[in-house]
Amino acid sequence: xxxxxxxxxxxxxxxxxxxxxxxxxxxxxxxxxxxxxxxxxxxxxxxxxxxxxxxxxxxxxxxxxxxxxxxxxxxxxxxxxxxxxxxxxxxxxxxxxxxxxxxxxxxxxxxxxxxxxxxxxxxxxxxxxxxxxxxxxxxxxxxxxxxxxxxxxxxxxxxxxxxxxxxxxxxxxxxxxxxxxxxxxxxxxxxxxxxxxxxxxxxxxxxxxxxxxxxxxxxxxxxxxxxxxxxxxxxxxxxxxxxxxxxxxxxxxxxxxxxxxxxxxxxxxxxxxxxxxxxxxxxxxxxxxxxxxxxxxxxxxxxxxxxxxxxxxxxxxxxxxxxxxxxxxxxxxx
Amino acid sequence: xxxxxxxxxxxxxxxxxxxxxxxxxxxxxxxxxxxxxxxxxxxxxxxxxxxxxxxxxxxxxxxxxxxxxxxxxxxxxxxxxxxxxxxxxxxxxxxxxxxxxxxxxxxxxxxxxxxxxxxxxxxxxxxxxxxxxxxxxxxxxxxxxxxxxxxxxxxxxxxxxxxxxxxxxxxxxxxxxxxxxxxxxxxxxxxxxxxxxxxxxxxxxxxxxxxxxxxxxxxxxxxxxxxxxxxxxxxxxxxxxxxxxxxxxxxxx
Ligand SMILES: Cc1cc2nc3c(=O)[nH]c(=O)nc-3n(C[C@H](O)[C@H](O)[C@H](O)COP(=O)(O)OP(=O)(O)OC[C@H]3O[C@@H](n4cnc5c(N)ncnc54)[C@H](O)[C@@H]3O)c2cc1C
Numbered sequence: 001x002x003x004x005x006x007x008x009x010x011x012x013x014x015x016x017x018x019x020x021x022x023x024x025x026x027x028x029x030x031x032x033x034x035x036x037x038x039x040x041x042x043x044x045x046x047x048x049x050x051x052x053x054x055x056x057x058x059x060x061x062x063x064x065x066x067x068x069x070x071x072x073x074x075x076x077x078x079x080x081x082x083x084x085x086x087x088x089x090x091x092x093x094x095x096x097x098x099x100x101x102x103x104x105x106x107x108x109x110x111x112x113x114x115x116x117x118x119x120x121x122x123x124x125x126x127x128x129x130x131x132x133x134x135x136x137x138x139x140x141x142x143x144x145x146x147x148x149x150x151x152x153x154x155x156x157x158x159x160x161x162x163x164x165x166x167x168x169x170x171x172x173x174x175x176x177x178x179x180x181x182x183x184x185x186x187x188x189x190x191x192x193x194x195x196x197x198x199x200x201x202x203x204x205x206x207x208x209x210x211x212x213x214x215x216x217x218x219x220x221x222x223x224x225x226x227x228x229x230x231x232x233x234x235x236x237x238x239x240x241x242x243x244x245x246x247x248x249x250x251x252x253x254x255x256x257x258x259x260x261x262x263x264x265x266x267x268x269x270x271x272x273x274x275x276x277x278x279x280x281x282x283x284x285x286x287x288x289x290x291x292x293x294x295x296x297x298x299x300x301x302x303x304x305x306x307x308x309x310x311x312x313x314x315x316x317x318x319x320x321x322x323x324x325x326x327x328x329x330x331x332x333x334x
Numbered sequence: 335x336x337x338x339x340x341x342x343x344x345x346x347x348x349x350x351x352x353x354x355x356x357x358x359x360x361x362x363x364x365x366x367x368x369x370x371x372x373x374x375x376x377x378x379x380x381x382x383x384x385x386x387x388x389x390x391x392x393x394x395x396x397x398x399x400x401x402x403x404x405x406x407x408x409x410x411x412x413x414x415x416x417x418x419x420x421x422x423x424x425x426x427x428x429x430x431x432x433x434x435x436x437x438x439x440x441x442x443x444x445x446x447x448x449x450x451x452x453x454x455x456x457x458x459x460x461x462x463x464x465x466x467x468x469x470x471x472x473x474x475x476x477x478x479x480x481x482x483x484x485x486x487x488x489x490x491x492x493x494x495x496x497x498x499x500x501x502x503x504x505x506x507x508x509x510x511x512x513x514x515x516x517x518x519x520x521x522x523x524x525x526x527x528x529x530x531x532x533x534x535x536x537x538x539x540x541x542x543x544x545x546x547x548x549x550x551x552x553x554x555x556x557x558x559x560x561x562x563x564x565x566x567x568x569x570x571x572x573x574x575x576x577x578x579x580x581x582x583x584x585x586x587x
Contacts, residue, residue, distance in 0.1 A: 017496065017499075018499075022496075077501065078495075078501065080463075080473070080474065080475070081472060081473075084467075104495070104496055105475065105476040105493065105494065105495040105496060106495065106496075108452075108459045108460075108463070108475060108476070109463065109474065109475045109476070109493075112428070112459070112460040112463040112464045112467070113463050113464065113466070113467040113473070115429070115460075115464070116429070116432075116464050116467040116468055117467060119545070119548075120548070121548035121549045122427075122428065122429060122460060122464075122548070122549065123549055124428075124457075124458045124459070124460060125457060125458065132552065137552060141457065141557065142455065142456055142457070142554070143345075143351065143358055143455055144347045144454060144455055144457075145457070145557075146351070146556075146557075147351075147353070147358060147554050147555065147556060147557065148554070148555050148556070148557045149551050149553075149554050150551070150552050150553040150554075150555070151549050151550065151551050151552065152549065152550055152552050153548065153549045154546075154547060154548055154549055154550060155548050158549075190472075191472040191505065191506055191509075192472045192473075192474060192503050192504065192505045192509075193503070193504040194501055194502065194503050195501075195502045195503075195504075196500075196501065196502065197492045197493070197499075197500030197501045197502040198479075198492060198500045198502075199500070200497060200498035200499050200500060201498055212586070235587060236586075236587065245515060245516070246515065248516070249515050249516035255498065258498070261496055262494050262495070262496065262497065262498050262514075263497070263498060264497075265497075269586060270581070270586045277347055279457075280457070287560075291584060291586060292561065293577065293581075297348075298347075298348045300350060300351065301348075302557075304563060304565075305557045305558070305559050305560055305563065306560050306561060307561060307563055308561045308562050308563070308564065309562070309564050309566065309577065309580060310563055310564065310565045310566065311566050311573055311577060312565065312566075313570060313573060317570060318570055318573070318574065321570050321571055321574045322574040322577060322578065324574075325571070325574040325575055325578050326578050326581075326587060
């Protein structure tokens with residue numbers, strides 16, 4: 001650590017989902033550890049909410065990082081406003097150089113406001129990082145996911161939101177669990193009131209276990225063209241149709257068939273992305289697929305960076321030829 | 335009731351581009367459009383307006399004169415007033431944009447600020463919440479349903495989270511809400527309103543300067559391939575043949 005001034009820690013803020021630690025929490029922990037290593041400071045993980053203690057213990061065991069569990073009675077459910085106030089109040093005590101939030105609907109509900117409150121630099125959607133001279137710089141997707149922007153903070157503190165699935169889970173180690181410090185905080189007065197919302201749409205059960213997924217994007221143009229995808233799906237013994245969010249928004253497929261951040265996460269042996277641009281919010285739901293084939297008329301579409309096989313074609317012309325070539329007259333899906 | 339709707343001009347997602355000396359240059363036939371999430375926000379604002387006795391919708395964008403087309407579209411859809419904040423540097427970050435909007439909006443007493451959950455191109459989702467924090471307003475994001483209780487001056491919002499889980503948030507007016515897709519079907523501009531928009535230049539205001547930039551883009555590059563990324567060569571039939579062969583080789587077909 002530099003003799004002049006001890007640098008504040010890198011503080012990752014765990015994301016909780018459905019009563020447990022969301023997987024991204026441990027990815028944040030990995031990045032915090034890497035960054036702290038390079039900067040020569042400490043890494044810490046904050047777990048915030050009602051019933052924080054057992055989760056803090058779990059996080060310390062899984063990440064090996066020092067964990068601060070903040071028990072907040074009444075904070076049973078995520079509240080962006082409460083997160084923002086609580087973290088701002090903890091600030092003098094934590095004095096972080098970096099704060100890491102998940103680039104999720106929750107993280108994005110509090111991190112921008114916190115950056116304003118604390119006059120922090122703000123870099124969102126971080127997927128990679130490296131040292132450039134003595135400063136870390138961070139890579140994020142831009143221009144519809146087609147390019148990577150590398151961004152350098154010009155000051156500290158820095159608030160980062162980190163794209164889920166971009167950093168590894170900590171390796172399962174037999175290493176010592178991190179030290180857990182427990183704090184208690186009152187729920188701050190909030191103007192916004194949160195309560196449970198409507199049920200999530202029920203997922204197509206076949207989708208989760210399908211070995212082949214044929215996925216339609218807005219690029220299919222109109223609902224009637226789903227027929228082409230049904231023909232394509234018919235080539236396989238058990239393929240399931242899925243769609244990107246716009247396809248479901250338009251009512252071409254039900255929301256139960258949506259793949260992505262706010263839909264289902266799938267990992268079939270084969271994922272055929274037809275007319276899908278490859279936005280992160282879509283790809284987080286399918287990037288673990290065994291083999292990915294993308295059909296898209298835009299040679300610069302982001303989906304091609306993730307595909308095993310790239311077909312630059314108008315799908316309306318290509319799919320009928322493909323189906324014919326495969327020569328199968330398998331069962332058509334209905 | 336006064337509603338402010340923040341709209342952004344973005345390049346069409348399929349616009350071709352080149353990288354020149356570490357920056358992005360769009361190539362013809364690059365075209366621009368209204369950020370699709372902002373269309374949902376504007377539609378929500380216009381729907382509220384139609385259900386209220388005395389409601390005005392102002393659409394605002396931050397950018398140079400070339401962004402006026404997005405304001406014409408907003409007026410064509412039914413916005414009563416259009417404003418452009420001019421003079422920020424190219425590539426100003428979300429804090430600079432939010433600071434300019436907040437400085438202008440502070441004097442205007444809006445009851446509600448609506449915007450898209452993110453811009454399609456930059457995908458940050460930060461301007462709305464930052465602007466709310468700068469104005470001291472409560473906010474929520476990623477909303478897919480809205481209901482206004484005008485008597486109580488409370489807005490009920492359903493936000494959609496990972497996996498489609500939902501949360502209900504009640505916010506007192508004035509507040510800021512960012513909307514996700516699917517909340518409505520944005521209307522098309524009408525011809526008569528578009529003609530009116532062409533004759534009504536936007537109110538152009540010099541953007542207030544926010545704090546010094548706290549981060550800067552040092553390079554723009556193409557993303558690395560996460561997988562093989564084999565691009566099939568040849569004509570349509572050749573590609574199809576090749577794909578069938580690949581799938582058979584891997585026992586996927
Ligand atoms: C909070 C949040 C959550 C989200 N959750 C999800 C989610 O769960 N799932 C999801 O999918 N999205 C989600 N999104 C939306 C996501 O950001 C993208 O907008 C969406 O995935 C784009 O869908 P798309 O690729 O079908 O459409 P577009 O982005 O419009 O892409 C269409 C593609 O089709 C291609 N194309 C057009 N015509 C043809 C043709 N004839 N032949 C071949 N190709 C053609 C185009 O080149 C283009 O690449 C979410 C967004 C937010 C903000």
